[in-house]
Amino acid sequence: MKKRLSQKLLVLSFLITASLSSIAQSVSYTNKNALPEIGVVASDAISLDKEMIVGDAVMRQMRGQSPLIADPVLDEYLQDLGNRLVIHAENAKFPFRFFWVNNDAINAFAFFGGHIGVHTGLMRRANTESELASVLAHEISHVTQRHIARSMQAQQRSSPLAIASLIGGVLIAMANPQAGMAAMQAGQAASVQMQIDYTRSNEQEADRIGIAMLSRAGFDANGAADFFSIMAEEYRNVSRPPARLLTHPLTESRIADARSRADDYPSRFVPVSKQFELAKARIMARYSFEPDYAVEYFTAQVDKKVYRVREASLYALALAYMRTEEYDKAQEIIMGELLTKDSGNLFYLDAATDIYIAKGEPLKAVEMLSPFVENSPRNQVLALNQANAMISASRYDDAISLLKDFLLVNDEYQIAHQLMSEAYQKAKRFSQMHQSKAEVYALYGAYTRAVDELQYAYNFAKDDDHLQKQRIRARIKQFRDQEERLQRL
Numbered sequence: 001m002k003k004r005l006s007q008k009l010l011v012l013s014f015l016i017t018a019s020l021s022s023i024a025q026s027v028s029y030t031n032k033n034a035l036p037e038i039g040v041v042a043s044d045a046i047s048l049d050k051e052m053i054v055g056d057a058v059m060r061q062m063r064g065q066s067p068l069i070a071d072p073v074l075d076e077y078l079q080d081l082g083n084r085l086v087i088h089a090e091n092a093k094f095p096f097r098f099f100w101v102n103n104d105a106i107n108a109f110a111f112f113g114g115h116i117g118v119h120t121g122l123m124r125r126a127n128t129e130s131e132l133a134s135v136l137a138h139e140i141s142h143v144t145q146r147h148i149a150r151s152m153q154a155q156q157r158s159s160p161l162a163i164a165s166l167i168g169g170v171l172i173a174m175a176n177p178q179a180g181m182a183a184m185q186a187g188q189a190a191s192v193q194m195q196i197d198y199t200r201s202n203e204q205e206a207d208r209i210g211i212a213m214l215s216r217a218g219f220d221a222n223g224a225a226d227f228f229s230i231m232a233e234e235y236r237n238v239s240r241p242p243a244r245l246l247t248h249p250l251t252e253s254r255i256a257d258a259r260s261r262a263d264d265y266p267s268r269f270v271p272v273s274k275q276f277e278l279a280k281a282r283i284m285a286r287y288s289f290e291p292d293y294a295v296e297y298f299t300a301q302v303d304k305k306v307y308r309v310r311e312a313s314l315y316a317l318a319l320a321y322m323r324t325e326e327y328d329k330a331q332e333i334i335m336g337e338l339l340t341k342d343s344g345n346l347f348y349l350d351a352a353t354d355i356y357i358a359k360g361e362p363l364k365a366v367e368m369l370s371p372f373v374e375n376s377p378r379n380q381v382l383a384l385n386q387a388n389a390m391i392s393a394s395r396y397d398d399a400i401s402l403l404k405d406f407l408l409v410n411d412e413y414q415i416a417h418q419l420m421s422e423a424y425q426k427a428k429r430f431s432q433m434h435q436s437k438a439e440v441y442a443l444y445g446a447y448t449r450a451v452d453e454l455q456y457a458y459n460f461a462k463d464d465d466h467l468q469k470q471r472i473r474a475r476i477k478q479f480r481d482q483e484e485r486l487q488r489l
Contacts, residue, residue, distance in 0.1 A: 052113040058112065060444055067103060069099075075100070085214070094114050095114060108136070130270055133217065135224075145206065315347060
């Protein structure tokens with residue numbers, strides 16, 4: 001049941017992303033270079049406030065039902081890359097959040113509230129950072145131009161009940177998965193068609209604005225056309241293309257148009273991005289390849305010198321050795337070569353932490369990370385690795401203090417709450433442990449389970465600790481109010 005619900009939600013994310021495809025084909029632009037629609041359009045379909053609420057609801061459900069990757073190093077890279085684009089976007093109404101989906105398909109999608117997901121398969125096929133950035137810029141443009149809301153508005157004029165059932169199904173699913181899935185079944189026939197059809201005007205607009213954004217952010221404007229060509233070539237002889245090509249068809253005219261638009265911007269040499277190559281290497285070594293194959297693959301890369309950045313291939317080989325529990329070999333690469341040349345690289349520090357912990361030497365990791373954490377205490381890679389090492393070294397109070405500080409600015413990062421729960425459990429502070437577990441369940445949209453954990457926390461609280469009990473009661477009320485608010489939308 002959970003798997004099928006996840007599929008429905010992924011379908012929804014496609015429906016409310018990119019072209020969302022059922023907007024009337026009659027909507028067109030007589031001048032392809034006309035300025036995009038700016039401002040709060042389609043506000044009668046869904047307000048910005050409601051868009052953020054719905055986006056948050058879908059994101060919570062996806063955390064619990066979809067193969068999302070919670071990887072601080074990769075998350076840091078993707079969010080940084082996305083932010084570099086967003087600051088050059090026009091009409092951004094809210095902060096954007098970028099996340100990874102562990103799926104080898106070539107795909108990316110956006111939905112309400114500025115949430116943008118990227119499949120690991122897309123990253124694995126991208127040759128340059130500009131190509132990856134072009135996909136993000138395209139999805140950002142769909143959000144800033146409110147193509148989702150505009151599509152809904154068009155549907156409301158023709159089929160208001162279909163839209164109501166679509167959104168209502170997701171919201172109901174937050175509280176009752178079976179009921180939510182049944183609600184979404186009502187519009188299933190239309191949903192299938194919506195995945196196949198697409199809105200040319202929206203795609204053209206997103207391409208145009210995305211390429212402009214790409215150039216302003218300092219990337220190669222040809223990144224979009226280059227990636228289009230990669231996808232078109234890979235799936236040229238495939239009878240059924242991947243989902244992204246169904247919602248983003250790669251016609252010859254679209255590729256040519258992307259090339260033509262790129263020519264309107266200054267030619268720019270963009271050097272090979274070491275961070276991009278490291279992120280791609282991490283995805284391949286940890287998520288795409290089996291451990292033994294990864295060792296073989298990256299050993300061959302290093303020996304035959306078939307790479308863009310040697311350090312990335314060495315890093316991937318070290319990660320592969322870690323998966324086969326050959327920690328001495330991994331340590332020789334990470335500590336013996338990579339960190340020696342680039343001591344502050346977050347990719348290397350993360351791997352070194354895991355190696356020290358695996359070898360039963362967590363205090364060495366704590367010592368290694370301390371000067372970096374002191375300078376950047378809220379960096380998620382540094383803070384979470386340090387907290388993990390502290391927990392392994394039985395320094396529970398230090399870990400809790402660090403995590404509390406981190407959660408002040410990033411309270412929706414589930415790994416932090418999970419580490420906090422582990423620290424409290426090992427410190428035998430059970431009331432706080434259950435409170436941390438409640439926050440994890442809430443991030444998954446499981447408010448009933450979250451309230452149950454808070455009830456346990458209340459029972460473990462000391463009788464004379466009235467302040468803590470008051471806080472627990474207040475949090476229970478907040479979770480119940482959030483659940484009721486979703487049902488009222």
